[in-house]
Amino acid sequence: MEQVAIRTCASYDPELVYEEVKALIDELGGMGEFVKRGERVLIKPNLLSAHEPSKHITTHPHVVMAVARLCQERGATVVIGDSPAIDSFQKVAKKTGMEAVSQELGIPLVEFSNPRPAPNGERRVFKRIEIASQIFDADKIISVAKLKTHSQMLMTLGVKNNFGTVVKQRKAEWHSTAGTSRDLFASLLIDIYLTVNPVLTVLDGIWGMEGMGPTNGSPVFLGFLMASRDAVALDLCCLTALGISWKLFPVYRQAKIRGLVEPNLSYKELYTRISLCSATKGFKIPKLDSMSVIPKGLEAISRRYLVSKPVIIDSICKGCERCLTICPQKAIRKQGNKMRIDYDNCIRCYCCQEVCDFDAITFKKGFFLKVTEKIF
Incomplete structure (x- = not known):
């Protein structure tokens, strides 16, 4: 090494x-x-x-x-x-x-x-x-x-x-x-x-x-x-x-x-x-879903229902549009003063969460992560 x-x-x-x-x-x-x-x-x-x-x-x-x-x-x-x-x-x-x-x-x-x-x-x-x-x-x-x-x-x-x-x-x-x-x-x-x-x-x-x-x-x-x-x-x-x-x-x-x-x-x-x-000691890391165990052809279904998804907290969101700008799939739109995510197009890359300055984007746990947490 x-x-x-x-x-x-x-x-x-x-x-x-x-x-x-x-x-x-x-x-x-x-x-x-x-x-x-x-x-x-x-x-x-x-x-x-x-x-x-x-x-x-x-x-x-x-x-x-x-x-x-x-x-x-x-x-x-x-x-x-x-x-x-x-x-x-x-x-x-x-x-x-x-x-x-x-x-x-x-x-x-x-x-x-x-x-x-x-x-x-x-x-x-x-x-x-x-x-x-x-x-x-x-x-x-x-x-x-x-x-x-x-x-x-x-x-x-x-x-x-x-x-x-x-x-x-x-x-x-x-x-x-x-x-x-x-x-x-x-x-x-x-x-x-x-x-x-x-x-x-x-x-x-x-x-x-x-x-x-x-x-x-x-x-x-x-x-x-x-x-x-x-x-x-x-x-x-x-x-x-x-x-x-x-x-x-x-x-x-x-x-x-x-x-x-x-x-x-x-x-x-x-x-x-x-x-x-x-x-x-005790360093806290993110809990990640598996994004690579789903058979080819079922990726869209897995992302939609099984993998954790980003969720915008309306009470914190300032409508600054940073998430809209960074999204590679253009899966975020502005509705009034708040942002909305199109989960059919969202690929779960979490770029939106990465650039949010207000900690207004959290995650809703996917099926894989929920099961893993129960097992371990």
């Missing part, structure tokens, strides 16, 4: 974060192992939407700043970029603190644009993938992810952070194409990760999010940072630290099938290597 470095970090004090990130990467050989003088390095944080760092929805700016400083110290030219899900890039950059990092370090901020087809890769399942042209223009990519739960994919960690390289409007297309099955979508995430091929993944787990993330979960102090050349290995180490079974994680299931996980690697073996703060 590729080495995964782990460091505890008690706060987001900028100098403390810098020292801990430096020590973290030094465990992997130092930043000089990843970037060289004169190289153009693109740092890709998680900038899902326009939220302040205290909400712990996006990568904290001080973690991004620490990585950027280390790259600059090696003589690299640094750029920070992402493609937010729905808000304007300018609004996201300002709200998340990335604009301040850009100004302090003299680093350009770029919004991913101009989708470009990626060269075919031998290990890819999806033969045609388009990602932002800025990825191909960089010499090296460093992914700086945020530790959060995810209502569709269980967790969003190192591998999934690369989905942000898909330009805004293309994200909805992929949710429509592959979002009906968690394992199929996990396979897509792995393809995108292999295409982007970051030389280093850093995970901001000082504060994370538990519950129904990635936007409306509960912030939780975890007090650690992780880094690795291998985002799959990093994700598994993170799951282990949080006490989460790998088998629940769609990315793990697909990575194992594709030979990206060591055959003899065990959860128990990895657990003995990891010693973190007690705050990781």
Whole structure:
């Protein structure tokens, strides 16, 4: 298994974060192992939407700043970029603190644009993938992810952070194409990760999010940072630290099938290597339905009656239309001042819940989840 470095970090004090990130990467050989003088390095944080760092929805700016400083110290030219899900890039950059990092370090901020087809890769399942042209223009990519739960994919960690390289409007297309099955979508995430091929993944787990993330979960102090050349290995180490079974994680299931996980690697073996703060105990994860056990041809029936569905709480909904805008199937409409979901067209990708700023979208448990809860 590729080495995964782990460091505890008690706060987001900028100098403390810098020292801990430096020590973290030094465990992997130092930043000089990843970037060289004169190289153009693109740092890709998680900038899902326009939220302040205290909400712990996006990568904290001080973690991004620490990585950027280390790259600059090696003589690299640094750029920070992402493609937010729905808000304007300018609004996201300002709200998340990335604009301040850009100004302090003299680093350009770029919004991913101009989708470009990626060269075919031998290990890819999806033969045609388009990602932002800025990825191909960089010499090296460093992914700086945020530790959060995810209502569709269980967790969003190192591998999934690369989905942000898909330009805004293309994200909805992929949710429509592959979002009906968690394992199929996990396979897509792995393809995108292999295409982007970051030389280093850093995970901001000082504060994370538990519950129904990635936007409306509960912030939780975890007090650690992780880094690795291998985002799959990093994700598994993170799951282990949080006490989460790998088998629940769609990315793990697909990575194992594709030979990206060591055959003899065990959860128990990895657990003995990891010693973190007690705050990781009792970490709350979303309860997911099975979306991949229904025979072909019956998917529409299963989604309609068996799988948990998003439900809009009228008393909380502000009618802001973010859910309407993000829905890949156009299954949401506005009726008066409230939003309504067409469940015949809803594919249960839960993008609506992901972007709701008011926690106005909850879930009605599907048949599978109800039965599972009774059994276990």
